[in-house]
Amino acid sequence: xxxxxxxxxxxxxxxxxxxxxxxxxxxxxxxxxxxxxxxxxxxxxxxxxxxxxxxxxxxxxxxxxxxxxxxxxxxxxxxxxxxxxxxxxxxxxxxxxxxxxxxxxxxxxxxxxxxxxxxxxxxxxxxxxxxxxxxxxxxxxxxxxxxxxxxxxxxxxxxxxxxxxxxxxxxxxxxxxxxxxxxxxxxxxxxxxxxxxxxxxxxxxxxxxxxxxxxxxxxxxxxxxxxxxxxxxxxxxxxxxxxxxxxxxxxxxxxxxxxxxxxxxxxxxxxxxxxxxxxxxxxxxxxxxxxxxxxxxxxxxxxxxxxxxxxxxxxxxxxxxxxxxxxxxxxxxxxxxxxx
Numbered sequence: 001x002x003x004x005x006x007x008x009x010x011x012x013x014x015x016x017x018x019x020x021x022x023x024x025x026x027x028x029x030x031x032x033x034x035x036x037x038x039x040x041x042x043x044x045x046x047x048x049x050x051x052x053x054x055x056x057x058x059x060x061x062x063x064x065x066x067x068x069x070x071x072x073x074x075x076x077x078x079x080x081x082x083x084x085x086x087x088x089x090x091x092x093x094x095x096x097x098x099x100x101x102x103x104x105x106x107x108x109x110x111x112x113x114x115x116x117x118x119x120x121x122x123x124x125x126x127x128x129x130x131x132x133x134x135x136x137x138x139x140x141x142x143x144x145x146x147x148x149x150x151x152x153x154x155x156x157x158x159x160x161x162x163x164x165x166x167x168x169x170x171x172x173x174x175x176x177x178x179x180x181x182x183x184x185x186x187x188x189x190x191x192x193x194x195x196x197x198x199x200x201x202x203x204x205x206x207x208x209x210x211x212x213x214x215x216x217x218x219x220x221x222x223x224x225x226x227x228x229x230x231x232x233x234x235x236x237x238x239x240x241x242x243x244x245x246x247x248x249x250x251x252x253x254x255x256x257x258x259x260x261x262x263x264x265x266x267x268x269x270x271x272x273x274x275x276x277x278x279x280x281x282x283x284x285x286x287x288x289x290x291x292x293x294x295x296x297x298x299x300x301x302x303x304x305x306x307x308x309x310x311x312x313x314x315x316x317x318x319x320x321x322x323x324x325x326x327x328x329x330x331x332x333x334x335x336x337x338x339x340x
Contacts, residue, residue, distance in 0.1 A: 007023045008021055008022065008023050009022040009073060009121070011117050011121060014117050015113030015114060015116075017077060017113075017114065018077075019077045019078035019079075020075065020077050020114065021075075021076050021077075022073055022074065022075055022076075022118070022121070023076065024069060024070075024072065024073070024074065025068040025069060025072040025074060026074075028057065030074065030081065030084070031056045031057060032053065033080075033081035034056055034084055034104070035051050035053055036081075037081065037083065037084065037105075037106045038056075038104060039051055040106060040107070041106060041107055041149075044107040045107070045146055045148035045149045046148040047149075048260070049257075049260055050257075050259050050263045052230075052259050054229065054230075055230055058224070058228060058229070058230075062220050062221070062223060062224035062227075063220075064088070064090070064217075064218055064220045064221060065089045065090055066086065066088035068086060070125070071086060071088065071125060071126075071129075072084065072086040073085050073118050073122060075105075075109075075114050075118060077109070082105065082106045082108070082109045082114065083104055083105035083109065083115065083118065084104050085101060085102065085103050085104065085115075085118045085121075086101070086102045086122075087099060087101050087102075087122050087125055087126045087129075088100055088102075089126065089129060089130070090215040091137070091215060091216070092213060092214060092215050093209060093216065094212075094213075095137055095138065096137060096139065096140055097130070097133055097134070097137045097138070097139045097140075098213075098215065098336075099126040099129070099139065099140065099141050100141075100143070101122045101123070101141060101142065103115060103118075103119065103143060103152055103155070105118075105151075107151070110151045111151075115152075115155050116158075119155065119159055120159075123159075126141065126339070138338070139338065140336040140337065140339060141161065141337050141338075141339055142334065142335065143156045143334075143335045143336075144333070144335065145332060145333050145335070146330070147330040147331050147332055147333075148330075153333060153335070156335040159337070160337045161336060162336065162337065163333045163334070164334055164336045165212065165310065165311070165333070165334040166311040166312075166332065166333055166334070167308055167309065167310055167331065167332050167334065168309050168311050168318060168328045169306060169307075169308055169328070169330040169331070169332070170306065170307050170308070170309060170318075170322075170326035170327060170329065171304060171305070171306045171327060172271075172294065172304060172306070172326045172327070173304050173327075174304060175294055175297060175302060175303055175304065175305065177325075178294045178298070178325070179287075179291055179323070179324065179325070181284055181287035181288045181291050181324075182284070183285070184280070184283040184284055184285055184288070186243055187240045187242060187243065187249050187280070187285065188240065188241055188243055189238055189241075189289075189292060190239060190241050192234035192235070192237050192239055196248075197234075198222075199247075200237075200239065200248060200253075203247075203248040203250075203251065203275070203277055205217065206277055207250070207275035207276055207277050207278070208275060210278075210314060211313070212310060212312065212314070213334075230255065230259075231253070231255045231270075231272075232255070233253075233254065233256065234253075236254040236255060236293070236300075237251060238254065238292040238293045239252075240280075240288070242280070248277070249277055249280040249285060250274075250275060250277060250285045250289055251273065251274075251275055251289065252271060252272070252274050252290060252292070252293040253272055254269060254270065254272070254293045254296060254297060255270050255272065256268075256269045256270070256302060257270065266303070266304065267302050267304070268302065268305060269293075269297035269302040269304075269305045270305065270306055270307065271293045271294065271297070271305045271306070271307045271326075272307055272308070274286055274289070274290065274307070274317070276289075276315075281315065286315075286317075286320050287320055287323055287324055290321070290324045291324060294324070294325075306326075307321060307326060311331065
């Protein structure tokens with residue numbers, strides 16, 4: 001890691017904001033400010049989630065295809081962090097290589113030109129990385145904006161990005177009147193044991209390989225999944241097994257984010273990582289597992305549940321979730337532009 005005296009980044013096109021400097025990432029000492037910016041921006045945009053120190057530390061301990069020492073830029077004004085931007089890349093199964101940029105500017109500093117120069121720096125850094133990759137693969141920059149983050153959407157569009165996909169946040173506001181969708185014949189739900197973890201991971205990947213934007217994860221991603229204390233709650237998961245073949249047919253990786261519930265004064269669960277392997281689709285398995293997940297959440301005192309979904313899912317997931325009582329409450333947008 002560079003010393004504080006030598007980690008500044010010179011941006012000739014930086015806006016004339018008094019006290020503004022750009023610098024490299026300084027490691028764990030930056031985490032408190034990153035958490036502050038993420039949470040204050042979420043509140044300003046109406047995004048009902050929170051980031052904790054533990055979650056930031058976990059994320060940065062398991063980054064793939066990203067070295068924050070070189071692939072990240074931080075903005076400070078008078079020594080106080082006001083934003084940070086990070087790039088990473090991966091290869092999609094559809095043949096494209098994606099160069100994604102995470103953009104985190106504190107809303108108090110919108111309209112000052114800070115994100116514009118940081119985004120240009122990130123694109124230049126990712127172009128350097130892309131120059132060493134397979135020239136025959138299509139390459140795209142990628143960014144995301146939640147429904148309430150109009151400033152970020154406008155920033156991306158101003159730099160030539162275009163909307164390519166929309167993702168819904170869906171909520172079931174009550175866990176009363178959960179419908180009854182039975183398991184298909186020949187399947188049973190079994191408790192999750194440690195010896196099942198790798199098989200669960202592999203079955204989930206197999207189910208999502210035909211999903212839009214799928215990129216093959218690596219071992220670091222598997223370890224991150226295993227060690228994520230926020231989402232790894234196998235005691236709540238609903239996993240269906242084919243009794244004859246003794247293999248996983250489908251699953252729902254339910255979890256409860258206690259920090260979020262405390263922040264918003266609610267008792268909400270997440271009905272997430274819903275996947276059904278191809279041989280078991282269109283038999284009602286997803287609905288059966290979802291209602292079991294809702295029942296498990298209700299049993300531990302949860303009163304509402306949420307999930308996210310690709311609005312153009314090939315499996316018609318939005319309709320399935322609506323059948324289970326979920327309704328769309330927000331829609332975020334994924335943006336891309338070609339890497340030239």
